[in-house]
Amino acid sequence: MKNIISILALTLLFLAGCESFLEEENKSNVTAEEFYVTEEGYSALINANYSALREIYGDFAWLFCAGTDMYSEGRDSEPVGLSRYSNLNSSSEGVDHLYKTCFTAVQRANTAIYYASLTEPTADLDQRVAEMKALRAHAYFLLVQTYGGVPLITDLIADAIVTFDRSSAEDIYTQIVTDLTEALPVVSAGAFDGRVNQKTVQFLLAKVLLTRGYESFAGATDFADAAAYADAVIGGQALDIPFNDLWLPTNEMNAETIFSVQFDQGSTSAVQGELGNRQQNFFGSYTGGTEVAGKAPYKSYNLCPNNFALSLFEQGDERWEGTFMTTVYDRYFDYFDVEDKSTLDVAHFYAPAWYTAADKLAFTTANPDATYHDYGTYDPEGADISGNWATIIVKKFDDPKAQFGANGDKGRTSNRDVVIARLADAYLVAAEAYLQAGDATTGLAKLNVVRARANVANATAGEFDIDYILDERGRELLGEYHRWFDLKRTGKLVERAAAHHMWIEASNFVGNGGEMKVLRPIPQSALDLNQNKDFAQNPAYN
Incomplete structure (x- = not known):
């Protein structure tokens, strides 16, 4: 028997999944x-x-964002293997994060599915089991994209198992699709309330089939099916929330949120700084220690938007102001907390590419004490990154209610939800799927819905290709934990990271035997614990 005082049960004491329904009392000395x-x-x-989703998305973002075309390290170094590929190996810092957290999620899902046939019947039991299948599929989707084939485990493991076989990526995808298609008709058809619902499952199916469509073992209709599922998510719903409003700290559960990882102060306060998330910490320069005095939030100086990322935005694109903190007041969070900002002192201003000399003169005349950052001087390549406030900060994820300080092990201070699926992404998934299915006209129309909300001109048929889609995803989804997967899925990781990341050359990707490092290595800790010595490492790391 497994005592409830286990990793799984301890989680029940300290973690919860949603403010409205995850408040549970831990029961000690009771068997499972x-x-x-x-x-x-x-x-x-x-x-x-x-x-379990909180552990997947709540900690460091390296596996989601590092080593791509849009983010580069600032003053503080990122794990060199994941950021630059040149020294990436099975023992590199951070390579095991998704392996550990996603297999924890798989084990929990398997446990819930197993006990469903033993527990007291309830009206919503079948729905809960369907949710667990979707969460298992989500975990395996992250695993197979990151590491390729991994052990496929669909049964409860009650005792220690020290020998695992490696299933093929094709088999992993088959199981993912099976879980999702079985879950789809059973989960709730209602609005998203923190739990998996039908739109969540449809979105996952769209993304999974789109991704599998690029593989050698793709199904003949994967791209067309992905487009159909994306359309089902859209369901005629318009993008009618202004982009800036999407990211207001009080508007997380808006009508365009398809699925998010739920955080709230009540369920994370037991261990301050360890149970929230780090998302607001990334994507900007250090704020000079003023966070201790309650004037600015801690920013890690990692994953700073680079020159290429900033260059994607054109004049009039509402996502520029909606994404970046272009105007920093003396107290940073006054941007959110003070309605009338006319009397506030501006500390920093980051000028967009389209600002003229006349625009600069007008601003500096009106704000003589502000530090004016010219365009081209506040990305990791153009800035003097030895200083503070040197790179522009992404404001989308800021949490005015979080602690101002905290780094390292106490850095998970934000209680804002981490949005992992939203309506605009469904439009962009549809655009890509239609393009790859041979219907570029419909794909372009889907992409232009996203551009229309941003107040920029439609893309043309001559512009519409996979690179344009990736650029549009960069503008719309900057910082949202998709970029490495987007580049890997489309086969553009090596090309675009080498072209736009200041520390990456194409040769950095060349691994053992000339194999390319487009998968992450199986973590050495997993290989060491596995007594199956025929369990193969990914080819580039052999």
Whole structure:
């Protein structure tokens, strides 16, 4: 028997998945067989599955964003293997993050599915099992994109197993699609409330089939099916929320959110700084220690938007102001907290590419004490990164209610939700899927819906190709934990990272035997624990 005081059960005490429904009491000295067969215990087990998402998305963002075409390190170094590829190996810092957290999620999902046949029947039991299948599919989707084939485990592991086989990526995708298609008709058809619903599953199916469509083992209709599922998510819904409003700290559960990882102060306060998320910490320069005095939030000086990322925006694109903190007031969070900003002192201003000499003169005359950052001087390549406030800051994820300070192990201070699927992304997935299915006209129309909300001109048929889609995804989704997967999926990782990342050359990707490092290595810790010595490492790292 497994005592409830296990990693799984401890999670029930400290973590929760959604403010509205994940408040559970931990039961010590009770076995799983006794606890999970009760309605209360099974509910706690479901909640533990949602809380696993917090560990996947709540910590460092290297596997999602580092080593791509849009983000470069500022003053503080990133894990060199993941950021530059030149020294990437199975023991590199950070390569095991998704391996550990996603297999934890898989084990929790398998446990919930197993106990569903043993626990007290409830009206929503089948729906909960379907949610668990979707969460298992989500975890395996992250795993297969990152590492390729991995162990395929769909049963509860109650005792230690020290030998695992490696399934093929094709088999992993087959299981993912099976889980999602089985879940789709059973999960809630209602609005997103923190739990997996039908739009969540449809979005995952669209993304999974789109991704598999590029593989050698793709299904003949993968791109067309991905487009159809993306259309089902869209369901005629317009992008009618202004881009800036999408990211207001009080508007996280807006009508365009398809799925997000839920955080709230009540469920993370038990261990301050360890149970929230780090998303607001990235994507900007250090703020000089003023966070200690309550004037500015901690920023890590990592994953700073580079010159290429900034160059994607044109005059009039509402995503420029909606994404970046272009005007920094003396107290940073006054941007959110003060309605009338006319009397506030401006500390920093980051001029866009289209500002003229006359624009600069007008601003500096009106704000003589502000530091004016000319365009081209506040990206990691153009800035003097030895100083503070040297690179522009992404404001989309700022949390005015979080602690001002905290770094290192105490840096998970934000309680804002991490949005991992939203309506504009569904439009862009549809655009890409239609393009690859041979219907560029419909794909272009989907992409232009996104551009229309941003107040920029339609893309033309002559411009519309996979590179244009990646540029548009860069503008729309900057900082949203998709970029490495986007480049890897489309086969553009080497080309675009080498072209736009200041520390990457194409030769950095060349691994053992000339194999390219377009998968991450299987972590050495997993290989060491596995007594199956025929378990193969990915070719570039052999």
